[in-house]
Amino acid sequence: MTITQPVTLVSMLLVAPALPGIATRTKSFLTGRRGAPVLQLYADLAKLVRKGVVYSRTTTLVFRVAPVVLTASVLIAALLLPLDGYVSIFGFTGDLVAFAGLLGLGRFAMVLAGLDTGSSFEGMGASREVTVAAFAEPALLLALTVLVLATGSLSLGTMLGAPLAGAWPRAAPSLVLAGGSLFMLLLAENARVPIDDPATHLELTMIHEVMVLDNSGPDLALILYAGAVKFALFGALVVSVLIPRAQFGPWIAAAMLIAGLAVIAIVVGIIEAAMARLRMDRIPHFLVAASALAGFGVILLLR
């Protein structure tokens, strides 16, 4: 392990809370408003960490453990990605399934916590979250299958590293399709428009936000931070697939990752300014389209 890997990881974890801020700022700029500062989430996190926690008497241990499980699973998943473009800090054969599983574990913990509160709103949010996840996971696995077939490797560390640059000339169409599919997943998994609207504050229209209505203080800070890191993780996946960075030096690759994340946040902001949220029954349609894109990429490589 070289020094660049931990440095890249730490810098990604540090800039992660700025990404939703960049997206929101882009959106408000395009819609002619001033908008919250880019660093708003840092201020929110600092405020929440200093506050106390309120637990409802209905809740059990599940509710208290969930934010920790969520944050831990997202952080472990971050270890599996080759953030500096070469190798991951902690990778093994088949870790792409572990990556999908860790993200699923975090979501499962949050869904259980939402159900644990006994509130009907949060139960509804949990149900919606699982609906989105059920359609998003096939797309994620198909997109990862494209990477497996293109590079012939079963580890995220190697398949997003040097072999990917070698696979680009042969499998460019499939990789572009996988990248597009992953970007659609980024929108879905991070509760952005057109799947969910992070700006909505009406319980009946929320998906992701409604699950965490009962969380407060440091717990809420953990959830918000884990959400920002998850955004950065999917952004790093998209950047790694679309730009094979192994041909550059590790420091340049790390800088490209951070710049790529900022670009993705801006693109998300542009989408949020340009599109309305999809109606609830159209969401499967969007995610099936993402699966179809990735599946088409798989078919092209199987030929």
Next chain:
Amino acid sequence: MTDLSDLLLLLVVLTDFWVLGTTRLSSTIRAAALQGAILAALSVALHPGFSPHILGLGVGTLIVKAFVLPAFLHRAIREASVRREVEPVIGFTASLCVGAIAVALSFAVSQRLPLPESQTALLVPVALATVIVGLIVLTTRNKALTQVVGYLILENGIYVFGLSQAERVPFLVELGVLLDVFVGVFIMGIVVFHINREFDSLSSARLTELRD
């Protein structure tokens, strides 16, 4: 040149998915127009010799498929004030899934077909997939206009298939373009007929309003 034509063939499949996935009539027509433009580029990209025959084919395709027919369809939905949403027999999500299966099947089947060698390995499967997608749209959508778009997609698939033989059998492809003109007339007939039948009550209601 094969890279470019492969890319164009991929775009043809993506527009197939687009037609299957959209709910708005205008968007469906736009997808069909885009597909027509891609086909025009494809016919030139597949035969890099720039013979007047191929060039004429490309320009003819571009004019008919990308401009004339879509403009006509757009006019039809505007004048008939057809509701924007199409009402499919099977849902959009399901038809996307069926379309994906169709693409997989056509890739699997085309490897076993005893065909003369074509310029790129993608040509035949994409042609088959486009034909099947056209059939799906033609059979599962209720609105007459969407069915016409389905017919156009189906015809585009046949056109892609014909492109593989364009140099050997030039007359066949020209017949294909002629068929396009026929499709134009055919569309006109269907649109007028269906709109007369479906929206007759609507126009007569306006007439009674005028009388009142």
